Amino acid sequence: MNLFEHLLNPASWSGPEGIPARLVEHLLYSGASLALAILIALPLGILIGHTRRGNVLVAGLANATRALPTLGLLVLVVLLLGTGAIPVILALTVLAIPPILNATVVGFRTADPDAVLAAAAMGMTGGQQVAKVELPLASPLIISGIRSAALQVIATATVAAMAASGGLGRYVLDGQKRADGYPEMITGALLVMVLALLADLLLGGLALMAQRRTTGRRKVRTDLFDEANTGPDSEGASA
Incomplete structure:
Protein backbone atom coordinates (compact mmCIF):
# COMPACT_ATOMS: atom_id res chain seq x y z
CA MET A 1 0.00 0.00 0.00
CA ASN A 2 1.31 3.44 -0.97
CA LEU A 3 0.72 5.60 2.09
CA PHE A 4 0.90 8.77 -0.01
CA GLU A 5 -1.57 7.52 -2.59
CA HIS A 6 -4.37 9.83 -1.48
CA LEU A 7 -2.12 12.87 -1.21
CA LEU A 8 -0.61 12.34 -4.68
CA ASN A 9 -3.90 11.51 -6.39
CA PRO A 10 -4.98 14.47 -8.61
CA ALA A 11 -8.62 13.70 -7.82
CA SER A 12 -7.95 14.51 -4.16
CA TRP A 13 -7.19 18.12 -5.07
CA SER A 14 -10.59 19.04 -6.49
CA GLY A 15 -14.23 19.08 -5.47
CA PRO A 16 -16.00 20.09 -2.25
CA GLU A 17 -14.15 17.38 -0.30
CA GLY A 18 -10.79 17.98 -1.95
CA ILE A 19 -7.64 19.03 -0.13
CA PRO A 20 -7.92 22.77 -0.95
CA ALA A 21 -11.52 22.89 0.33
CA ARG A 22 -10.66 21.03 3.53
CA LEU A 23 -7.61 23.22 4.05
CA VAL A 24 -9.70 26.39 3.73
CA GLU A 25 -12.21 25.00 6.24
CA HIS A 26 -9.42 24.19 8.68
CA LEU A 27 -7.94 27.67 8.28
CA LEU A 28 -11.34 29.29 8.81
CA TYR A 29 -11.96 27.38 12.05
CA SER A 30 -8.45 28.09 13.33
CA GLY A 31 -8.26 31.70 12.16
CA ALA A 32 -11.69 32.70 13.48
CA SER A 33 -11.00 31.07 16.85
CA LEU A 34 -7.58 32.70 17.18
CA ALA A 35 -8.90 36.13 16.16
CA LEU A 36 -11.77 35.91 18.66
CA ALA A 37 -9.39 34.80 21.41
CA ILE A 38 -7.08 37.75 20.69
CA LEU A 39 -10.00 40.19 20.80
CA ILE A 40 -10.96 38.88 24.24
CA ALA A 41 -7.61 38.05 25.84
CA LEU A 42 -5.45 40.96 24.65
CA PRO A 43 -7.51 43.86 26.12
CA LEU A 44 -8.11 41.89 29.32
CA GLY A 45 -4.41 41.04 29.60
CA ILE A 46 -3.43 44.67 29.03
CA LEU A 47 -5.85 45.80 31.76
CA ILE A 48 -4.61 43.23 34.25
CA GLY A 49 -0.96 43.74 33.37
CA HIS A 50 -1.13 47.52 33.58
CA THR A 51 -3.15 47.74 36.79
CA ARG A 52 -1.48 44.70 38.42
CA ARG A 53 -4.92 43.46 39.44
CA GLY A 54 -6.51 40.14 38.54
CA ASN A 55 -3.42 37.93 38.57
CA VAL A 56 -5.36 35.26 40.46
CA LEU A 57 -7.84 35.11 37.57
CA VAL A 58 -5.05 34.55 35.06
CA ALA A 59 -3.43 31.81 37.14
CA GLY A 60 -6.80 30.11 37.63
CA LEU A 61 -7.60 30.14 33.91
CA ALA A 62 -4.17 28.79 33.01
CA ASN A 63 -4.44 25.91 35.51
CA ALA A 64 -8.03 25.11 34.53
CA THR A 65 -7.14 24.94 30.84
CA ARG A 66 -4.29 22.52 31.48
CA ALA A 67 -6.71 20.19 33.26
CA LEU A 68 -9.52 20.66 30.71
CA PRO A 69 -9.90 17.71 28.30
CA THR A 70 -10.23 19.03 24.77
CA LEU A 71 -12.63 16.32 23.63
CA GLY A 72 -14.76 16.79 26.73
CA LEU A 73 -15.03 20.52 26.09
CA LEU A 74 -15.99 19.92 22.48
CA VAL A 75 -18.66 17.38 23.44
CA LEU A 76 -20.08 19.76 26.05
CA VAL A 77 -20.28 22.65 23.58
CA VAL A 78 -21.89 20.45 20.94
CA LEU A 79 -24.48 19.17 23.42
CA LEU A 80 -25.35 22.75 24.39
CA LEU A 81 -25.24 24.41 20.95
CA GLY A 82 -25.43 21.57 18.44
CA THR A 83 -23.07 20.72 15.60
CA GLY A 84 -21.64 23.15 13.09
CA ALA A 85 -18.88 25.69 12.76
CA ILE A 86 -19.99 28.05 15.55
CA PRO A 87 -19.72 25.52 18.43
CA VAL A 88 -16.31 24.41 17.18
CA ILE A 89 -15.04 28.00 16.95
CA LEU A 90 -16.30 28.75 20.45
CA ALA A 91 -14.64 25.65 21.90
CA LEU A 92 -11.33 26.46 20.19
CA THR A 93 -11.57 30.05 21.39
CA VAL A 94 -11.87 28.89 25.00
CA LEU A 95 -8.66 26.89 24.56
CA ALA A 96 -6.81 29.77 22.89
CA ILE A 97 -7.60 32.51 25.42
CA PRO A 98 -5.40 31.43 28.40
CA PRO A 99 -2.02 31.32 26.57
CA ILE A 100 -2.59 34.77 25.08
CA LEU A 101 -3.92 36.22 28.32
CA ASN A 102 -1.08 34.81 30.39
CA ALA A 103 1.62 35.97 27.95
CA THR A 104 0.15 39.49 27.83
CA VAL A 105 0.04 39.82 31.61
CA VAL A 106 3.58 38.47 32.02
CA GLY A 107 4.82 40.76 29.26
CA PHE A 108 3.41 43.82 31.01
CA ARG A 109 4.64 42.72 34.43
CA THR A 110 8.18 42.22 33.16
CA ALA A 111 8.33 45.45 31.15
CA ASP A 112 11.38 47.56 31.97
CA PRO A 113 10.41 49.47 35.16
CA ASP A 114 12.81 52.32 34.32
CA ALA A 115 10.94 53.00 31.09
CA VAL A 116 7.56 52.89 32.85
CA LEU A 117 8.75 55.25 35.58
CA ALA A 118 10.22 57.62 33.01
CA ALA A 119 6.93 57.71 31.12
CA ALA A 120 5.03 58.47 34.33
CA ALA A 121 7.55 61.17 35.29
CA MET A 122 7.02 62.86 31.92
CA GLY A 123 3.31 63.14 32.68
CA MET A 124 2.05 60.45 30.32
CA THR A 125 -1.48 59.20 30.99
CA GLY A 126 -2.13 55.54 31.67
CA GLY A 127 -3.26 55.02 28.08
CA GLN A 128 -0.13 56.69 26.72
CA GLN A 129 2.08 54.56 28.94
CA VAL A 130 0.40 51.43 27.63
CA ALA A 131 0.54 52.42 23.96
CA LYS A 132 4.01 53.97 23.86
CA VAL A 133 5.98 52.02 26.47
CA GLU A 134 4.45 48.90 28.01
CA LEU A 135 2.79 47.38 24.94
CA PRO A 136 5.87 47.66 22.69
CA LEU A 137 8.06 46.17 25.42
CA ALA A 138 5.59 43.33 26.01
CA SER A 139 5.01 42.58 22.32
CA PRO A 140 7.60 39.74 22.00
CA LEU A 141 5.95 37.79 24.82
CA ILE A 142 2.46 38.55 23.52
CA ILE A 143 3.35 37.17 20.09
CA SER A 144 4.83 34.09 21.77
CA GLY A 145 1.51 33.55 23.53
CA ILE A 146 -0.37 33.91 20.23
CA ARG A 147 2.10 31.47 18.70
CA SER A 148 1.41 28.89 21.39
CA MET A 185 -5.37 9.44 7.36
CA ILE A 186 -1.74 10.14 6.43
CA THR A 187 -2.92 13.00 4.21
CA GLY A 188 -4.81 14.66 7.06
CA ALA A 189 -1.98 14.19 9.57
CA LEU A 190 0.71 15.50 7.21
CA LEU A 191 -1.27 18.56 6.16
CA VAL A 192 -2.03 19.50 9.77
CA MET A 193 1.65 19.11 10.63
CA VAL A 194 2.73 21.28 7.68
CA LEU A 195 0.12 23.91 8.54
CA ALA A 196 1.28 24.01 12.16
CA LEU A 197 4.93 24.33 11.11
CA LEU A 198 4.15 27.19 8.72
CA ALA A 199 2.17 29.02 11.40
CA ASP A 200 4.99 28.48 13.88
CA LEU A 201 7.59 29.84 11.46
CA LEU A 202 5.47 32.88 10.60
CA LEU A 203 4.70 33.81 14.20
CA GLY A 204 8.27 33.00 15.24
CA GLY A 205 9.50 35.48 12.64
CA LEU A 206 7.09 38.12 13.95
CA ALA A 207 8.32 37.48 17.51
CA LEU A 208 11.92 37.92 16.36
CA MET A 209 11.05 41.20 14.62
CA ALA A 210 9.27 42.42 17.75
CA GLN A 211 12.29 41.48 19.86
CA ARG A 212 14.58 43.48 17.59
CA ARG A 213 12.26 46.48 17.73
CA THR A 214 12.21 46.20 21.52
CA THR A 215 15.99 46.16 21.57
CA GLY A 216 16.04 49.18 19.31
CA ARG A 217 13.85 51.06 21.78
CA ARG A 218 16.45 50.84 24.51
CA LYS A 219 18.03 54.08 23.36
CA VAL A 220 14.61 55.74 23.35
CA ARG A 221 13.96 54.37 26.82
CA THR A 222 17.28 55.78 28.06
CA ASP A 223 16.51 59.17 26.52
CA LEU A 224 13.10 59.22 28.21
CA PHE A 225 14.64 58.39 31.55
CA ASP A 226 17.34 61.05 31.15
CA GLU A 227 14.78 63.64 30.07
CA ALA A 228 12.58 62.84 33.04
CA ASN A 229 15.48 63.38 35.42
CA THR A 230 16.99 66.46 33.76
CA GLY A 231 13.91 68.67 33.52
CA PRO A 232 13.60 72.36 34.43
CA ASP A 233 14.00 71.68 38.15
CA SER A 234 17.24 69.87 37.59
CA GLU A 235 18.55 72.68 35.39
CA GLY A 236 17.56 75.25 38.01
CA ALA A 237 19.27 73.27 40.74
CA SER A 238 22.42 73.08 38.66
CA ALA A 239 22.36 76.84 38.15
Missing part, protein backbone atom coordinates in the same frame (compact mmCIF):
# COMPACT_ATOMS: atom_id res chain seq x y z
CA ALA A 149 -2.35 29.38 21.04
CA ALA A 150 -2.20 29.07 17.25
CA LEU A 151 -0.41 25.71 17.41
CA GLN A 152 -2.90 24.41 19.95
CA VAL A 153 -5.87 25.57 17.89
CA ILE A 154 -4.57 24.12 14.61
CA ALA A 155 -3.97 20.75 16.23
CA THR A 156 -7.27 20.70 18.13
CA ALA A 157 -9.26 21.73 15.06
CA THR A 158 -8.48 18.24 13.73
CA VAL A 159 -10.52 16.67 16.53
CA ALA A 160 -13.21 19.32 16.07
CA ALA A 161 -14.02 17.85 12.65
CA MET A 162 -16.30 15.42 14.45
CA ALA A 163 -18.70 18.25 15.19
CA ALA A 164 -18.16 20.60 12.26
CA SER A 165 -17.95 17.95 9.52
CA GLY A 166 -15.12 19.87 7.92
CA GLY A 167 -11.44 20.64 8.05
CA LEU A 168 -8.44 18.39 7.63
CA GLY A 169 -9.64 16.19 10.47
CA ARG A 170 -12.25 14.72 8.12
CA TYR A 171 -9.49 12.78 6.37
CA VAL A 172 -8.47 11.17 9.65
CA LEU A 173 -12.03 10.36 10.68
CA ASP A 174 -13.11 9.09 7.26
CA GLY A 175 -9.95 7.04 6.87
CA GLN A 176 -10.61 5.23 10.15
CA LYS A 177 -13.91 3.94 8.77
CA ARG A 178 -12.30 2.13 5.85
CA ALA A 179 -9.92 -0.81 5.78
CA ASP A 180 -7.82 0.93 3.11
CA GLY A 181 -8.08 4.37 4.71
CA TYR A 182 -4.48 4.74 5.90
CA PRO A 183 -3.43 6.93 2.94
CA GLU A 184 -6.32 9.28 3.68
Whole structure:
Protein backbone atom coordinates (compact mmCIF):
# COMPACT_ATOMS: atom_id res chain seq x y z
CA MET A 1 0.00 0.00 0.00
CA ASN A 2 1.31 3.44 -0.97
CA LEU A 3 0.72 5.60 2.09
CA PHE A 4 0.90 8.77 -0.01
CA GLU A 5 -1.57 7.52 -2.59
CA HIS A 6 -4.37 9.83 -1.48
CA LEU A 7 -2.12 12.87 -1.21
CA LEU A 8 -0.61 12.34 -4.68
CA ASN A 9 -3.90 11.51 -6.39
CA PRO A 10 -4.98 14.47 -8.61
CA ALA A 11 -8.62 13.70 -7.82
CA SER A 12 -7.95 14.51 -4.16
CA TRP A 13 -7.19 18.12 -5.07
CA SER A 14 -10.59 19.04 -6.49
CA GLY A 15 -14.23 19.08 -5.47
CA PRO A 16 -16.00 20.09 -2.25
CA GLU A 17 -14.15 17.38 -0.30
CA GLY A 18 -10.79 17.98 -1.95
CA ILE A 19 -7.64 19.03 -0.13
CA PRO A 20 -7.92 22.77 -0.95
CA ALA A 21 -11.52 22.89 0.33
CA ARG A 22 -10.66 21.03 3.53
CA LEU A 23 -7.61 23.22 4.05
CA VAL A 24 -9.70 26.39 3.73
CA GLU A 25 -12.21 25.00 6.24
CA HIS A 26 -9.42 24.19 8.68
CA LEU A 27 -7.94 27.67 8.28
CA LEU A 28 -11.34 29.29 8.81
CA TYR A 29 -11.96 27.38 12.05
CA SER A 30 -8.45 28.09 13.33
CA GLY A 31 -8.26 31.70 12.16
CA ALA A 32 -11.69 32.70 13.48
CA SER A 33 -11.00 31.07 16.85
CA LEU A 34 -7.58 32.70 17.18
CA ALA A 35 -8.90 36.13 16.16
CA LEU A 36 -11.77 35.91 18.66
CA ALA A 37 -9.39 34.80 21.41
CA ILE A 38 -7.08 37.75 20.69
CA LEU A 39 -10.00 40.19 20.80
CA ILE A 40 -10.96 38.88 24.24
CA ALA A 41 -7.61 38.05 25.84
CA LEU A 42 -5.45 40.96 24.65
CA PRO A 43 -7.51 43.86 26.12
CA LEU A 44 -8.11 41.89 29.32
CA GLY A 45 -4.41 41.04 29.60
CA ILE A 46 -3.43 44.67 29.03
CA LEU A 47 -5.85 45.80 31.76
CA ILE A 48 -4.61 43.23 34.25
CA GLY A 49 -0.96 43.74 33.37
CA HIS A 50 -1.13 47.52 33.58
CA THR A 51 -3.15 47.74 36.79
CA ARG A 52 -1.48 44.70 38.42
CA ARG A 53 -4.92 43.46 39.44
CA GLY A 54 -6.51 40.14 38.54
CA ASN A 55 -3.42 37.93 38.57
CA VAL A 56 -5.36 35.26 40.46
CA LEU A 57 -7.84 35.11 37.57
CA VAL A 58 -5.05 34.55 35.06
CA ALA A 59 -3.43 31.81 37.14
CA GLY A 60 -6.80 30.11 37.63
CA LEU A 61 -7.60 30.14 33.91
CA ALA A 62 -4.17 28.79 33.01
CA ASN A 63 -4.44 25.91 35.51
CA ALA A 64 -8.03 25.11 34.53
CA THR A 65 -7.14 24.94 30.84
CA ARG A 66 -4.29 22.52 31.48
CA ALA A 67 -6.71 20.19 33.26
CA LEU A 68 -9.52 20.66 30.71
CA PRO A 69 -9.90 17.71 28.30
CA THR A 70 -10.23 19.03 24.77
CA LEU A 71 -12.63 16.32 23.63
CA GLY A 72 -14.76 16.79 26.73
CA LEU A 73 -15.03 20.52 26.09
CA LEU A 74 -15.99 19.92 22.48
CA VAL A 75 -18.66 17.38 23.44
CA LEU A 76 -20.08 19.76 26.05
CA VAL A 77 -20.28 22.65 23.58
CA VAL A 78 -21.89 20.45 20.94
CA LEU A 79 -24.48 19.17 23.42
CA LEU A 80 -25.35 22.75 24.39
CA LEU A 81 -25.24 24.41 20.95
CA GLY A 82 -25.43 21.57 18.44
CA THR A 83 -23.07 20.72 15.60
CA GLY A 84 -21.64 23.15 13.09
CA ALA A 85 -18.88 25.69 12.76
CA ILE A 86 -19.99 28.05 15.55
CA PRO A 87 -19.72 25.52 18.43
CA VAL A 88 -16.31 24.41 17.18
CA ILE A 89 -15.04 28.00 16.95
CA LEU A 90 -16.30 28.75 20.45
CA ALA A 91 -14.64 25.65 21.90
CA LEU A 92 -11.33 26.46 20.19
CA THR A 93 -11.57 30.05 21.39
CA VAL A 94 -11.87 28.89 25.00
CA LEU A 95 -8.66 26.89 24.56
CA ALA A 96 -6.81 29.77 22.89
CA ILE A 97 -7.60 32.51 25.42
CA PRO A 98 -5.40 31.43 28.40
CA PRO A 99 -2.02 31.32 26.57
CA ILE A 100 -2.59 34.77 25.08
CA LEU A 101 -3.92 36.22 28.32
CA ASN A 102 -1.08 34.81 30.39
CA ALA A 103 1.62 35.97 27.95
CA THR A 104 0.15 39.49 27.83
CA VAL A 105 0.04 39.82 31.61
CA VAL A 106 3.58 38.47 32.02
CA GLY A 107 4.82 40.76 29.26
CA PHE A 108 3.41 43.82 31.01
CA ARG A 109 4.64 42.72 34.43
CA THR A 110 8.18 42.22 33.16
CA ALA A 111 8.33 45.45 31.15
CA ASP A 112 11.38 47.56 31.97
CA PRO A 113 10.41 49.47 35.16
CA ASP A 114 12.81 52.32 34.32
CA ALA A 115 10.94 53.00 31.09
CA VAL A 116 7.56 52.89 32.85
CA LEU A 117 8.75 55.25 35.58
CA ALA A 118 10.22 57.62 33.01
CA ALA A 119 6.93 57.71 31.12
CA ALA A 120 5.03 58.47 34.33
CA ALA A 121 7.55 61.17 35.29
CA MET A 122 7.02 62.86 31.92
CA GLY A 123 3.31 63.14 32.68
CA MET A 124 2.05 60.45 30.32
CA THR A 125 -1.48 59.20 30.99
CA GLY A 126 -2.13 55.54 31.67
CA GLY A 127 -3.26 55.02 28.08
CA GLN A 128 -0.13 56.69 26.72
CA GLN A 129 2.08 54.56 28.94
CA VAL A 130 0.40 51.43 27.63
CA ALA A 131 0.54 52.42 23.96
CA LYS A 132 4.01 53.97 23.86
CA VAL A 133 5.98 52.02 26.47
CA GLU A 134 4.45 48.90 28.01
CA LEU A 135 2.79 47.38 24.94
CA PRO A 136 5.87 47.66 22.69
CA LEU A 137 8.06 46.17 25.42
CA ALA A 138 5.59 43.33 26.01
CA SER A 139 5.01 42.58 22.32
CA PRO A 140 7.60 39.74 22.00
CA LEU A 141 5.95 37.79 24.82
CA ILE A 142 2.46 38.55 23.52
CA ILE A 143 3.35 37.17 20.09
CA SER A 144 4.83 34.09 21.77
CA GLY A 145 1.51 33.55 23.53
CA ILE A 146 -0.37 33.91 20.23
CA ARG A 147 2.10 31.47 18.70
CA SER A 148 1.41 28.89 21.39
CA ALA A 149 -2.35 29.38 21.04
CA ALA A 150 -2.20 29.07 17.25
CA LEU A 151 -0.41 25.71 17.41
CA GLN A 152 -2.90 24.41 19.95
CA VAL A 153 -5.87 25.57 17.89
CA ILE A 154 -4.57 24.12 14.61
CA ALA A 155 -3.97 20.75 16.23
CA THR A 156 -7.27 20.70 18.13
CA ALA A 157 -9.26 21.73 15.06
CA THR A 158 -8.48 18.24 13.73
CA VAL A 159 -10.52 16.67 16.53
CA ALA A 160 -13.21 19.32 16.07
CA ALA A 161 -14.02 17.85 12.65
CA MET A 162 -16.30 15.42 14.45
CA ALA A 163 -18.70 18.25 15.19
CA ALA A 164 -18.16 20.60 12.26
CA SER A 165 -17.95 17.95 9.52
CA GLY A 166 -15.12 19.87 7.92
CA GLY A 167 -11.44 20.64 8.05
CA LEU A 168 -8.44 18.39 7.63
CA GLY A 169 -9.64 16.19 10.47
CA ARG A 170 -12.25 14.72 8.12
CA TYR A 171 -9.49 12.78 6.37
CA VAL A 172 -8.47 11.17 9.65
CA LEU A 173 -12.03 10.36 10.68
CA ASP A 174 -13.11 9.09 7.26
CA GLY A 175 -9.95 7.04 6.87
CA GLN A 176 -10.61 5.23 10.15
CA LYS A 177 -13.91 3.94 8.77
CA ARG A 178 -12.30 2.13 5.85
CA ALA A 179 -9.92 -0.81 5.78
CA ASP A 180 -7.82 0.93 3.11
CA GLY A 181 -8.08 4.37 4.71
CA TYR A 182 -4.48 4.74 5.90
CA PRO A 183 -3.43 6.93 2.94
CA GLU A 184 -6.32 9.28 3.68
CA MET A 185 -5.37 9.44 7.36
CA ILE A 186 -1.74 10.14 6.43
CA THR A 187 -2.92 13.00 4.21
CA GLY A 188 -4.81 14.66 7.06
CA ALA A 189 -1.98 14.19 9.57
CA LEU A 190 0.71 15.50 7.21
CA LEU A 191 -1.27 18.56 6.16
CA VAL A 192 -2.03 19.50 9.77
CA MET A 193 1.65 19.11 10.63
CA VAL A 194 2.73 21.28 7.68
CA LEU A 195 0.12 23.91 8.54
CA ALA A 196 1.28 24.01 12.16
CA LEU A 197 4.93 24.33 11.11
CA LEU A 198 4.15 27.19 8.72
CA ALA A 199 2.17 29.02 11.40
CA ASP A 200 4.99 28.48 13.88
CA LEU A 201 7.59 29.84 11.46
CA LEU A 202 5.47 32.88 10.60
CA LEU A 203 4.70 33.81 14.20
CA GLY A 204 8.27 33.00 15.24
CA GLY A 205 9.50 35.48 12.64
CA LEU A 206 7.09 38.12 13.95
CA ALA A 207 8.32 37.48 17.51
CA LEU A 208 11.92 37.92 16.36
CA MET A 209 11.05 41.20 14.62
CA ALA A 210 9.27 42.42 17.75
CA GLN A 211 12.29 41.48 19.86
CA ARG A 212 14.58 43.48 17.59
CA ARG A 213 12.26 46.48 17.73
CA THR A 214 12.21 46.20 21.52
CA THR A 215 15.99 46.16 21.57
CA GLY A 216 16.04 49.18 19.31
CA ARG A 217 13.85 51.06 21.78
CA ARG A 218 16.45 50.84 24.51
CA LYS A 219 18.03 54.08 23.36
CA VAL A 220 14.61 55.74 23.35
CA ARG A 221 13.96 54.37 26.82
CA THR A 222 17.28 55.78 28.06
CA ASP A 223 16.51 59.17 26.52
CA LEU A 224 13.10 59.22 28.21
CA PHE A 225 14.64 58.39 31.55
CA ASP A 226 17.34 61.05 31.15
CA GLU A 227 14.78 63.64 30.07
CA ALA A 228 12.58 62.84 33.04
CA ASN A 229 15.48 63.38 35.42
CA THR A 230 16.99 66.46 33.76
CA GLY A 231 13.91 68.67 33.52
CA PRO A 232 13.60 72.36 34.43
CA ASP A 233 14.00 71.68 38.15
CA SER A 234 17.24 69.87 37.59
CA GLU A 235 18.55 72.68 35.39
CA GLY A 236 17.56 75.25 38.01
CA ALA A 237 19.27 73.27 40.74
CA SER A 238 22.42 73.08 38.66
CA ALA A 239 22.36 76.84 38.15
